[in-house]
Amino acid sequence: MKTIYSIIWGQVSDVLWHRIHALNNFKTMNSEADALALLTALRNQAFNFQSHKDQAQALQEDICRFYRINQGKTDSCQADMDGYKNGRQVITHIGEKLPVCSALVDADLKANGLYCASATTKQIDASERGL
Numbered sequence: 001m002k003t004i005y006s007i008i009w010g011q012v013s014d015v016l017w018h019r020i021h022a023l024n025n026f027k028t029m030n031s032e033a034d035a036l037a038l039l040t041a042l043r044n045q046a047f048n049f050q051s052h053k054d055q056a057q058a059l060q061e062d063i064c065r066f067y068r069i070n071q072g073k074t075d076s077c078q079a080d081m082d083g084y085k086n087g088r089q090v091i092t093h094i095g096e097k098l099p100v101c102s103a104l105v106d107a108d109l110k111a112n113g114l115y116c117a118s119a120t121t122k123q124i125d126a127s128e129r130g131l
Helices: 002-010 014-021 026-032 035-046 055-067 077-093 102-111 121-130
Strands: none
Touching (some): 002 035, 014 035, 102 121
16 A cells, blocks of 8 residues: 555645645645545545635536537547546536436336336435436
């Protein structure tokens, strides 16, 4: 784990290095060479939604960027799916929920032998997460 920590830490830019150093848990993370905590801190800094001056505009840009994801001619299906998952993760990390078309939820429920009118909230939520 210490080797992984060192490798990750060696790839961090100067700006990110200073941001990570300023974190409250940096001393503990560094002394324990906690690679998972470092990766979590890096993700939080990369998704640092609060750093934008206008949060509404930043959120709108993230959602627009998500909807513009498309598979390039040379992209594999896995790379396209990774881009989609990463975009979704950014939006959910900042506490927002992507709108889901009710027709898609209805179709998914019907495929599972359920109907929207009789489905439980838990079943509807599971269907939305699967889309």
